[in-house]
Amino acid sequence: MTKLLEWVFGIMIVGAAWALVTFDLLDLRLPEAYRQVAWPMPVYLLVVFGCYSLATVGYRVATFNDCEEASIELQAQIQEAKEDLRRKGLKL
Amino acid sequence: MATGADRAVGMGLVGFSLLLFSYYTIWVVILPFVDSDHVVHQYFLPREYSVILPGIAALILLLLVGTFIGVVMWKNRKPKVA
Numbered sequence: 001m002t003k004l005l006e007w008v009f010g011i012m013i014v015g016a017a018w019a020l021v022t023f024d025l026l027d028l029r030l031p032e033a034y035r036q037v038a039w040p041m042p043v044y045l046l047v048v049f050g051c052y053s054l055a056t057v058g059y060r061v062a063t064f065n066d067c068e069e070a071s072i073e074l075q076a077q078i079q080e081a082k083e084d085l086r087r088k089g090l091k092l
Numbered sequence: 093m094a095t096g097a098d099r100a101v102g103m104g105l106v107g108f109s110l111l112l113f114s115y116y117t118i119w120v121v122i123l124p125f126v127d128s129d130h131v132v133h134q135y136f137l138p139r140e141y142s143v144i145l146p147g148i149a150a151l152i153l154l155l156l157v158g159t160f161i162g163v164v165m166w167k168n169r170k171p172k173v174a
Contacts, residue, residue, distance in 0.1 A: 036124035036139065043143045044120045051109040051116075058105025064094045 018042065116142070 020026060021038040094102065119136050126132060137145075 033124040037121055040120050040139070040143050043146050044116070047116055047146050048113060051113040055106045055109040058102045058109065060102070062094055062099045062102025062106070064098065066094055066098075 018038065018041055020028075021030060021035065024030075024035070119139075119142050123133065123136060123139075
């Protein structure tokens with residue numbers, strides 16, 4: 001059983017449960033409120049996933065660990081290397 | 093630690109996604125259980141829009157991504173050597 005098969009199985013089962021409630025395939029006659037919550041569920045889960053992704057990206061941008069000194073040191077080393085190569089004849 | 097603009101943009105994204113999540117969750121999950129004559133219903137569009145609006149947003153996103161890819165590919169075209 002590959003991962004893909006596992007996911008496809010899982011999605012099919014969840015999808016079947018959703019279709020059952022949304023289209024009333026077994027004539028369960030659920031209360032109207034539950035049916036109203038169920039039918040937008042696929043779109044709702046997508047939107048929630050999108051919000052979670054956006055929040056994760058935003059949070060990691062805000063808490064990223066900038067290394068100022070390492071950046072300055074690196075730029076100095078790049079200059080040094082460029083000078084060195086220029087002296088040795090490389091056209092930059 | 094991330095500096096000024098990075099922090100502002102990052103926390104802005106977090107705040108925006110929290111707002112969006114809250115509004116959308118109330119709209120889809122909570123409202124069906126609230127009496128139809130409660131005043132809170134006037135702050136939300138009819139239910140169909142809770143599916144139509146994200147659909148339109150997804151289409152616009154696809155359009156933007158496709159346009160971006162097209163523009164980048166157009167800029168990087170190299171004429172065939174004669």
